[in-house]
Amino acid sequence: MAAKVISGVEVAKQIRAEIKAEVEDLKAKHGSVPGLVTILVGENPASVSYVTAKQKTAKELGYYSIQDNQPADITEEQLLALIDKYNNDPQIHGILVQLPLPKHVDETKVLYAINPDKDVDAFHPVNVGKLVIGEAVFKPCTPAGIQELLIRGGVETKGAHVVVVGRSNIVGKPIANMMLQKAVGANSTVTIVHTGTKDVAYFTKQADILIVAAGKPNAVTADMVKDGVAVIDVGVNRIGVTPEGKAKLAGDVDFEAVKEKASLITPVPGGVGPMTITMLMKNTLESFKYSLNK
């Protein structure tokens, strides 16, 4: 069976059109729009391209948006003061600090300083806790994008065995929690495998839905999956340079071989990545709507 390849670019386009229409409607009713600040520390090329894409999308959707670039040697104290400024800015409904941060800055301290009501990345422990108990206001962007791809891709999640490869705070742990919830696009049985798991293939072969966030190309090969599995590849690995001088990307899954066994698969690039930015926009819109109702 050759898999249906589900395009995150297309699904993201649909969701962005829905968001844009809602923003126009809210602007007409209330005279205000969602506001997003993206804070970039230093000049890591991948981070620069991600925040540029976030700002471009925010502008296309009619948001008020600020790109706040800070030097790599900013002190932790200065960064915390900056976050405090945006916590108190009524025009800003979403604050995002692009990760990773330079080593001299305590990432945890910085993420904890963001007002949970404006934490559109959903990394603050208040939002992590709400997610675990099924009370999430914001869902972290990459896991939310994965869930939306499953829903819009028509994948039955209720009663399915979801195997998550990877236990990061940004993807593995939250998506595992989300798939457990008694909710639409969830209600699954969940297994997490990680670098400490003895026989990863033993578990991946049992997956009806396989979510791979291992951070390693070819971490999942065709012999590790069963026929008909739905595969979501979260990896973005830079494996070389194209003849045009652009970064050559690969996911964590051996796409060509696994595609022949799967029922559905996401490509890299153009799968989960574009969804991450779209779900950030959705969270910022939710935060804005919450502020209107306060």
Ligand SMILES: Nc1nc2c(c(=O)[nH]1)N[C@@H](CN(C=O)c1ccc(C(=O)N[C@@H](CCC(=O)O)C(=O)O)cc1)CN2
């Ligand atoms: N504060 C945050 N930092 C980081 C997050 C995050 O969600 N919040 N996630 C990642 C990076 N990231 C968003 O910030 C991100 C990663 C990948 C993509 C994407 O569109 N990927 C494309 C390929 C683009 C390319 O690299 O050429 C794709 O998969 O098609 C968007 C956002 C770490 N930091």
